[in-house]
Amino acid sequence: MSASPxxxxxxxxxxxxxxxxxxxxxxxxxxxELALRCGWSPSKxxxxxxxxxxxxxxxxxxxxxxxxxxxQIDDLIAANRRAEQMWVHWRKLHRHGxxxxxDEVVPLYRQTRHFRVYCSNLxxxxxxxxxxxxxxxxxxxxxxxxxxxxKQAAASRVERSNVLxxxxxxxxxxxxxxxxxxxIGDADVMAGQLGYLLAVMALPNVSxxxxxxxxxxxxxxxxxxxxxxxxxxxxxxxxxAVNVTAPSEITTYAEAFAELAEMAVYGAAARSxxxxxxxxxx
Numbered sequence: 001m002s003a004s005p006x007x008x009x010x011x012x013x014x015x016x017x018x019x020x021x022x023x024x025x026x027x028x029x030x031x032x033e034l035a036l037r038c039g040w041s042p043s044k045x046x047x048x049x050x051x052x053x054x055x056x057x058x059x060x061x062x063x064x065x066x067x068x069x070x071x072q073i074d075d076l077i078a079a080n081r082r083a084e085q086m087w088v089h090w091r092k093l094h095r096h097g098x099x100x101x102x103d104e105v106v107p108l109y110r111q112t113r114h115f116r117v118y119c120s121n122l123x124x125x126x127x128x129x130x131x132x133x134x135x136x137x138x139x140x141x142x143x144x145x146x147x148x149x150x151k152q153a154a155a156s157r158v159e160r161s162n163v164l165x166x167x168x169x170x171x172x173x174x175x176x177x178x179x180x181x182x183x184i185g186d187a188d189v190m191a192g193q194l195g196y197l198l199a200v201m202a203l204p205n206v207s208x209x210x211x212x213x214x215x216x217x218x219x220x221x222x223x224x225x226x227x228x229x230x231x232x233x234x235x236x237x238x239x240x241a242v243n244v245t246a247p248s249e250i251t252t253y254a255e256a257f258a259e260l261a262e263m264a265v266y267g268a269a270a271r272s273x274x275x276x277x278x279x280x281x282x
Contacts, residue, residue, distance in 0.1 A: 010051075011246070012083035016076060017051035020063050024049070027067035037066035055080060106160055108228055113169050116227035116257050120176040122184065123193055124224075126161045127173060127200055127208075132193040133157050135185030164203060172207045174260050176221055180210070180277035187281045194278045198271060209264030210273050219259045227253060 024034050035045040039062075047053035048063070055063070057077050064073045117124045123132060133154035141148035163169055180197075183190055201208045224236040233244040233253045244250060265273070 012079070013054055014051040016055065016080055016083060017049055019072075019076060019079075020055065020060070021049045023064065023067040023069045023072065027069070029067065034063070034066050038062040054084070057081075108232070109160060109163050112228040112231070114227075114229050115169065115171045116174075116254070117172070117225075118174045118222065118257055118260055119179055119224045120221040121179065121182065121224065123175065123179055123197070124173050124226075125157055126164060126171070127197060128154075128157060128161075129189075129193050129196050130154050130158045131189045132184055135189055139184075164200065164206060167205055170205050171203075172209075172257075172261070174209045174211060174257065174264055176211045177213050177273055178221075180274055181280070191278055191281055194274050197274055201271065207266065208270060209261060209266050210270045211260060211264045212273060215263040218263060219256055222256065222260075225253055225257075227257060230254070 024031070027034075029037070031045045031049065032042045035042045038045065038059075044053070045063075048055045048059060057080065060076045060080060061073055064070055064076065115126070117126065122136065125133070128136070131154075134150050137150035137153050137157075138148055140146075141150055164171060180194060184193070197208065200206055226234045227250070228234070230247075230250055231245075233250055235242040235244060244253065264270075
């Protein structure tokens with residue numbers, strides 16, 4: 001497994017820093033000389049080249065011009081923007097509310113034919129009822145101190161989930177048994193959500209597995225991740241969403257999903273765990 005789900009973004013930023021360092025060396029400039037040409041402190045050029053501080057577009061332009069490498073500006077800025085897109089801070093994404101964040105991923109959902117989703121802490125977004133999603137998103141807005149448009153965002157999330165009823169797509173969901181027990185909203189919200197999981201299991205293009213508490217672990221509980229074909233993995237962390245596009249890392253997540261899938265129970269056994277969770281609501 002990767003040391004951190006942010007490793008793709010970090011690797012991309014490190015590669016850009018290395019390319020900038022190479023341009024400086026080719027121009028036979030010291031770090032201090034480059035900083036002087038750019039009008040920076042020496043510590044800034046050192047932080048950028050050491051990948052400790054991400055370079056802005058303006059920084060890249062200044063660096064390349066100082067090195068006489070103007071022909072590299074466009075390529076480096078494009079690579080820098082791709083690296084930035086790998087790591088999207090939630091507060092930035094939600095700064096105008098959460099509905100926009102729901103709508104922005106619609107094109108990716110439409111392009112994807114095979115979804116593989118693993119969640120250890122929440123019901124996957126595509127399987128959430130509107131009441132569950134509203135309760136969850138309102139809590140997130142309060143925690144992040146961002147605008148609370150949870151009702152509108154929840155409605156958009158449910159609308160986005162209509163792809164479940166497209167027979168041309170396949171969906172494999174894995175949840176830890178904890179997901180069935182964590183209270184999001186009140187007992188009625190949870191009962192409705194768990195009942196919906198029982199209903200969605202009947203869809204012919206949907207597989208829902210539950211990793212029980214008693215499973216012999218070959219893979220530890222992981223952060224939630226979404227595999228979109230073999231195009232991208234989206235990983236949800238507390239502070240950020242990480243978009244992984246490196247083929248080797250996508251393969252690693254696919255392997256982890258396969259291992260977790262073998263630990264899960266399906267069909268009658270999964271329905272029994274869901275029913276037990278419903279009965280525990282009292």
